[in-house]
Amino acid sequence: MRKRKKVKSHVNLHHARTDYARGVMQQIEKDGVCPFCMEHFLKYHTKPILSKGAYWVFTENFDPYPGSKHHLFAVYKTHAVTLTEISGKAAAELFDGFNRLAKKRKIKGATIFMRYGDTDYTGGTIKHLHAHLVSGTSRQKSKEPLFTWIGYKSPSAKKK
Numbered sequence: 001m002r003k004r005k006k007v008k009s010h011v012n013l014h015h016a017r018t019d020y021a022r023g024v025m026q027q028i029e030k031d032g033v034c035p036f037c038m039e040h041f042l043k044y045h046t047k048p049i050l051s052k053g054a055y056w057v058f059t060e061n062f063d064p065y066p067g068s069k070h071h072l073f074a075v076y077k078t079h080a081v082t083l084t085e086i087s088g089k090a091a092a093e094l095f096d097g098f099n100r101l102a103k104k105r106k107i108k109g110a111t112i113f114m115r116y117g118d119t120d121y122t123g124g125t126i127k128h129l130h131a132h133l134v135s136g137t138s139r140q141k142s143k144e145p146l147f148t149w150i151g152y153k154s155p156s157a158k159k160k
């Protein structure tokens with residue numbers, strides 16, 4: 001029998017935004033698994049799968065940002081945590097997939113982002129690579145910005 005290596009945690013509880021997300025992540029931590037690896041993904045993820053490509057699974061965020069009308073989510077099908085693990089073909093499929101879904105939903109404007117690497121630098125919760133597409137409403141309908149965490153300000157960075 002192969003000895004199992006002690007696995008590093010796949011989640012960063014410091015960045016859980018809601019009690020709901022924190023609860024799910026605490027369970028994931030107890031289970032000691034990567035929640036975005038496909039063999040575990042559907043156990044924790046309750047939103048419908050919108051499409052599957054060769055490299056990505058497209059779905060909705062299970063805990064969408066408050067104020068978002070669309071919070072689409074793409075999860076890399078293989079366990080990866082850094083950008084260098086993504087091939088050009090995989091990158092193209094990510095954009096194509098988001099493009100198709102945005103067209104289908106008639107999304108007029110949105111933001112795509114993907115955190116990678118050490119979550120202590122990004123505000124990310126799940127380390128396994130995934131990308132977001134977020135869209136709220138227009139400036140004419142709301143003046144309240146839709147914010148998210150993309151990292152920590154460096155005190156040593158010069159102000160311009």
Ligand SMILES: [Zn+2]
Pocket residue numbers: 034035036037078079080128
């Ligand atoms: Zn994984």
